[in-house]
Each structure stands twice: as C-alpha cells, then as structure tokens.
Amino acid sequence: MERLLEVKDLAISFRTRAGEVQAIRGVNFHLDKGETLAIVGESGSGKSVTSQAIMKLVPEPQGQYKRGQILFEGQDLIGKTQNQMQKMRGKEIGMIFQDPMTSLNPTMKVGKQITEVLFTHEKISAADARARGLELLKLVGIPNADRRFNQYPHEFSGGMRQRVVIAMALAANPKLLIADEPTTALDVTIQAQILELMKELQAKIGTAIIFITHDLGVVAKMADRVAVMYAGQIVEMGTAEEIFYDPRHPYTWGLLSSMPALDSNGEQKLTAIPGTPPDLLHPPVGDAFALRSNYAMKIDFEKEPPMFKVSDTHFVKSWLLHPEAPTVQPPEAVLRRQRKLSNAYEKPVLVEA
Template identity: 80%
Template sequence: MEHLLEVKDLAISFKTRGGEVQAIRGVSFHVDKGETLAIVGESGSGKSVSSQAIMKLIPQPPGIYKRGQILFDGQELISKTDKQMQKIRGNEIGMIFQDPMTSLNPTIKVGKQITEVLFKHKNMAKDAAKARAIELLKLVGIPAAEQRFNQYPHEFSGGMRQRVVIAMALAADPKLLIADEPTTALDVTIQAQILELMKEIQKKIETSIIFITHDLGVVAKMADRVAVMYAGQIVETGTVDEIFYDPRHPYTWGLLASMPSLDSKGKTLTAIPGTPPDLIKPPKGDAFALRSTYAMEIDFEKEPPLYQVSDTHFVKSWLLHPSAPAVTPPDVVTSKRREMPNNYAEPVLVQA
C-alpha cells in the first residue's frame, strides 16, 4: 500500500543556552490513507515535536532539522519554503491542538473564523462559505448551528470550542489530520464524545489521522497502529492488538502496567521509576536502560538495533536478541498474552 505520509530517519535539535537538545533522534514512521496512527509516550518524549515537524511549525532557529525526510503525498516537505507550506497547512494537512483557545481568536465570531479557512483554501464565495461553515458545525455536533455561527468562542463550553476547532481543521477537507492531545483539557465525558466524533468523521470523509497522546485508553479507542516514543526515538511500533497483547519493549510494558483499571481501587498504582534522560547529553546505549529493571550490560554500552516481530510489529530492544536471557514481563502483559496465545512470534533482526 502506498503511504500517504512517510517520515524517514528524522532528527531535530534545539539550540538552548544549556546546549543542543536532541529532541528527535532518527525517527521513522508512516501513515496510510484512511488510517489512524497513535503516537504515545511520556511528556518530553518527542511526540509533539514530531507532529509539528510535519507541518514545519518548528521555528528555525532555535530548531534545526539535522537530517531525514518527510514525504507527504509525493512531496518532500522539509525542503519547502514557508510560503509553499502555507498552501499545505490547513488545506492538505489539518491540525487540532490541545487547548482550543490557542486556536480560536476570542475577538472574532466562530463562523467568521471557519469561513476564513474556506476563503483562503477553497476560494469560496461568501454565501457558499457560510453555508459550508454551518454544515461543518452541524457535522461536529453543535446544536442550533445557524445561531452558533454568530457567537464568540467565550459563549461556547470547552467541549464545544474543541468541536469548533475540529470543524476549522476539517474545513478544507485535508488528507491528513494531526490531533495533538485534543482531549487532554476536557473532562472524561466530553473526551469520550470528542473521540467518538472524530471516529465518525473519519469514516465519512476517509481522512488519515495522527493522534498524539499519553493516554493508552485513548489509543485503544482510536488507533489502527501505534508508535511508542521514548527520549526522542520510536522504540516500538505495531497494530493496536500487537501493542496491547504482545508488547516487547520494557517501556511499553511500563506504560501498560501504569494504566489504571476498574479494579485498581484501593491498590497502589504502578509507576515507571526515574525520569526521562537529559537530551542535551543523551545516554549511551538504550536511553531507557537507567529506568528498566530488565536492563543488561549491553544496554548501557550500545544502542539496540531494530527487530521485526511481524509484518507490522517492530521493536528496538536488546531483549529480542537470540542470546538475551528470557524475562517475565509484568502481569498485565502476560495476562493479555494468554488471551491471544497464537499471537506470540519470534523476532528477526532488520536493522543493525
């Protein structure tokens, strides 16, 4: 299948007073047409920087594109000028940010903010743009859309403002939608409504989605495939079933074990010990080694290669080396493996 988006060996740094922060260190992933890819990891893992790099929203300086390629629908994006990217942003790639008030101008009515997108990217006449904007407000589930068209952002609740932002992102019918933690600022009930809304819209318009999140519960609801990020690198990728039922990287085990569940009441929640490394001076070897109870001597000396577990499942860990000792993952992993006993496969080295 031809990839709509393909990121190859992307490396991005930021110049700071303390030194050069190596925020993204050789990241590669792809998104197919109509697919949802979730990128998951702790704060500071590089999720948002990766998504902003696709849109070329990283200011230069302090940001530096060190190496790599970003191929979107046959176009190489890194080499494009800001003027060229303006034709792609919003038109071919839409973005939904975490806080809707950072995307909405509080002094302009929401209808006008949506029609501005249609004027710029679709060259619509005024009446046609208004009709389309009202149609979009209805699509994202805003009641009395005709009246709401003439209201200001402060007249909407947080969930309704996020629906407006989604309508704006969809206005130009983008091929790819990047959602950067779009439900984090919302309560659980509204979060569920927004996630369901995005799934329904994706089915209707067949857009691809990159969903940035730290919440594995959201991943389970939204994604077709998952990329797990740690310290500026992707350490594991696979389908949702592979990540939840057959994870192979200790960091993924830690994320799954730290998920609260309905039977967690009265129990101590599991946490990953330690903190992410300082990316001004990334650690030698496996960046997760200092926090991992499964770390071996080689983890502190040499960066692990990439192993292939299945056609869709790839893992960057020395634990998959044929000579590595057998380890027992946390109970949350082994119990899920028992639910899918035929899913377990042996890895093959694909990249030294």
Template identity: 70%
Template sequence: MEKMLEVKDLNISFHTFGGEVKAIRGVNFDLYKGETLAIVGESGSGKSVTTKSIMRLLPESNSEIKSGQILFDGKDLAKLTDKQMQKIRGKDISMIFQDPMTSLNPTMIVGKQIMEPIIKHQNMSKSEAKERAIELLRLVGIPKPEDRFKQYPHQFSGGMRQRVVIAIALACNPRVLIADEPTTALDVTIQAQILELMKDLQQKIDTSIIFITHDLGVVANVADRVAVMYGGKIVEIGTVDEIFYNPKHPYTWGLISSMPDLDTGKSELYAIPGSPPDLLNPPKGDAFAPRNQFAMKIDLEQEPPMFKVSDTHYAATWLLHPDAPKVEPPAAVLKRMEQYPGVK
C-alpha cells in the same frame, strides 16, 4: 495500502543557552490512507515535536531539522519554503491543538474563523464559505449552527470550543489530520464524545489521522496502529492489539502497567521509576536502560536496532536478540496477554 505520509530518519535539534537539545533522534514511520496512527509516550518523549515538524510549525529561531525526510505527495516537507507550506497547511494537512481556547481568536466570531481556510484554499465566495461553515458546525454536532455561527469563543463550553477547532481543521477535507492531545483539557464525558465524533468524521471524509496522546485508554478506542516514543525515538510500533496484548519493549510494559485497572482492587498505581533522559547529552546505549529493571550490560553500551516481531510489529530492545535471556513481562502485562492470547 496507499502511503499518505513517510517520515524517514528524522533528526531535530533545539539550540538553547545550555547547548544543543537533540529532541528527535532518527524517527521513522509511515501513515496509510484511512488509518489512525497513535503516538504515545511520556511528556518530553518527542511526540508533539515530531508532528509539529510535519506541519513546519517549530520555531525557526532555535529549532533545526538536522537530517531526514518528511515525504507527502512526492514532496519533502522538510525542504519546502514557508510560502510553499502555506498551500499545504490547513488544506492537505490540518492540526487540532490541545487547548481550544488558545487555538481560537477571542475577538472574532467562530463562523468567520471557520470561513478563513475555506476562502483561502477552496476559492469559494463569502456566501458559499458561510454555508460550508454552518454545515461544518452541524457536522461536528453543534446545535442551532446558524445562531452559533455569530457567537464568540467565550460563549461556548470547552467541549463545544473543541468541536469548533475540529470544524476548522476539517474545513478543507484534509488528507492528513494531526490531533495533538485534543481531549486532554476536557472532562471524561466530553472526551468520549469528541473521540466518538472523530471516529465518525474519519469514516465520512476518509482522512488519515495521527493521534498524539499519553493516555493509553484513549489509544485503545481510536487507533489502528501505535508508535511508542521514548527519548526522541520510536521504541516500538505495531497494531493496537500487538502493542496492548503482546508488547515487547520494557518501556511499553511500564506504560501498560501504569494504566488504572478497575479489576485489581489495588489502591496504588504503578509508576515507572526514574525520569526521561537529558537530551542535551543523550545516553550512549539504550536511553531507557537506567529505568529498565531488565537492562543488560549491552544496553548501557550499544543502542538496540529495531527487531522484527511480525510484519507489522517492531521493537528496539536487546531482549529480542536470540542470545538474550528470556524475561517475563510484569504481572499487569501478562494479565492482558492472557485476555487476548490470539496475538502471541
């Protein structure tokens, strides 16, 4: 498969009054043509920082890409100037942000906001750009697009505003689309519609998507592959079936166990004990060790490498070492594995 994007050994820090926060610590992943890669994890795990670094949208005043490469079209995006990035941002790589109300300009009609990237990157006249904007509004499912073109963001519902944001992101048929929790601010019904819309649009324009979320239920519906992040690192990566039905990292077990299950009849939800690590002073060994009931002595002393589970599945846990004791995943994870035995 053709690689659209390669992230190699990415390290990013933020310089704060308290010291250097090592937010991203050696992240590696590839994005292939036409696929959806979901990046999941708790708040603070590094999902948004990783993807904003691809767009070069991190604040220059206090953030720094310490090392690593972000390869796209033979170029290292980490080394491009802001002027060079402006030619890529919005044209080849676009982003859908979490809150549509803060993404849209309240003083400008939505039609003009969709026209802006089209005029800048596609060299179209204003009349051609207007036609294209109306076509995009129709494509994302907004009724009466000719009338809606002239309206302001406050005249749209939350779901409709998110559709407008998606239309802006798709204006130049980007090859890579980054969706940063695009359904979090929406209710469940609208969320399902937006996810269905994104799947449909991906097939129509053949774009590759990086989908950031903390909701594993969303991942099951949209992703081809899943990268699980914790403490600024990817701790497990694999196909959606491998992550859901044959997870290997204790953190992934915790995420799956904390998903609501309508069949169990339990009144309480499982929660992973403890809290994420302080990245001002990253832990010496496995960052998840203090919260891991299966942690061994080596977890506190040495960081685990990525162990190969299959050609598409890797996990950074000492439990996969040949000398490690055999540990049974929690009951909720075992139940899922029984539902889908073909991945084992």
C-alpha cells in the same frame, strides 16, 4: 493501502543556552490513507515535536532539522519554504491542538473563523462559505448552528469549542489530520464524545489521522497502529492489538502497567515507571531506557539496539529481542491486564437498557 506520509530518519535539535537538545533522534514511521496512527509516550518523549515537524512549525533558527525526510505524497516537506507550507496547512494537512482557546481568536465570531479557512484555500463566495460553515458546525454535532455561527468562542463550553476547532481543521478537507492531545483538557464524558466524533468523521470523509497522546485508553479506542516514543526515538511500533496484547519493549510494559486498573478488592493500583527520562543535552550511550529498566543487560549501556522485527507490522528497539538475549516475562501488571483485556474481548458483557 496507498502510502500518504513517510518519515525517514528524522532528527531535530534545539539550540539552548545550555547546549544543543537532541529532541528527535532518528525517527521512522509511515501512514497510509485513511489510517489512524497513535504516537504515545511520556511528556518530553518527542511526540509533539514530531507532529510540529510534519507541519514545519518547528521554530527556526533555534530548532533545526538535522537530517531525514518527511515525505507527504512523495514530496519532501523539509525542503519547502514557509510560503509553500502555508498553502498546504489546512488544505492538505490540518491540525487540532490540545487547548481550543489557543486555536480560536476570542475577538472573532466562530463562523467567520471557519469561513476564513475556506477563503484562504478555495475560491468561494461569501454565501457558499457561510453555507459550508453551517454544514461543518452541524457535521461536528453543534446544535442550533445558525445561532452558534454568530457567537464568540467564550459563549461555547470547552467541548463545544473543541468541536469548532475540529470543524476548522476539516473545512478544506485535508488528507491528513494531526490531533495533538485534543481531549486532554476535557472531562471524561466530553472526551468520549470528541473521540467518537472523530471516528465518525473519519469514516465519512476518509481523512488519515495522527493522534498524539499519553493516554493509552484513548489509543485503544482510536488507533489502527501505535508508535511508542521514548527520549526522541520510536522504541516500539505495531498494530494496536500487538501493542496491547503482545508488547515487547520494557518501556511499553511500563506504560501499560501505569494504566489504572481495579484489583479483586476493588482498589485502584498504579505502577509508576521508576526514574526520569534522560537529559537529551547529553543522550545516553546505548539504550536510552536502560537506567530505568529492570531488564537492562550490560550491552544496553554500551550499544544502541537496532529495530528488531517481530512481525511484518511489529518492530521493537530492544536488545531483549536479540536471539542470544535471555527470555524474560513481562511484569505481572502487564500479564494481568492482558488477561483482562482478552477476557473482555472474548466475552463481551451485554447490558439491557
């Protein structure tokens, strides 16, 4: 597949009164055209900062790009001015934020907000812009588009507002769409509808998607590949199947173990990851997850692990992958979930209407 985006050794810090927070510490990943990459991790792991960095929305001078490259179709976005990026935002790279009300102007009709995107990036008449706006509203599944076009954001439900935001993000046919926790504020029924909508739209227009989330259930539905972030670093990268069926990093085991599951008694069990993420004012020596891991070895507190290759698509930043490391088994919760996922995959249940 053709490479669309490549992030190389990206490091970003924020100046605070307490000192310099090393928010992103040597992040590497790529995205091919038409592909969906999910970036997952706890709050504060660096997911949203990474997405903001791609759009060059990291607030300066407090936020600083310390090193690295963000190559979009071969162009390094870090070297571009804000005026140059303004021309790319929306046209080349679109973004959907978590709360649609932060993206919509409450005093402006939604139709005008959609057509403004078109006027910004294309030479288009008012009549053609209106026609395109109505087409986009229909595309994202908003009924009565002619009437809705002239309504204000407060006249829409949360799910419908998010559909409007998606329409705005797709208005100029961007090659890359970044979705930063776009369904977190929605109930599960609407969340499922929005996720299905995004999959359908991607199939129609071929946009590549970076999906930022803490919800592994969402990842299972959306992603081709998954990057697991912890303390400003990617600690595991692989296909969705590799992350769910063959996770290798203790942090990934912890995330999978913390997903809700029903045991044989019908009771819901959750396994929390012990401790808290490290203070990135003073990043720990060695493996950042060592203090929270039941599998930490002496070297984890002394030396940062490299990224070990499991397969051509699967990479893990953990000393447990070293040839001389002891063999360990994932926690029972992960093994149990793997068995359930495997059974569900091999033996689908058909429900008659």
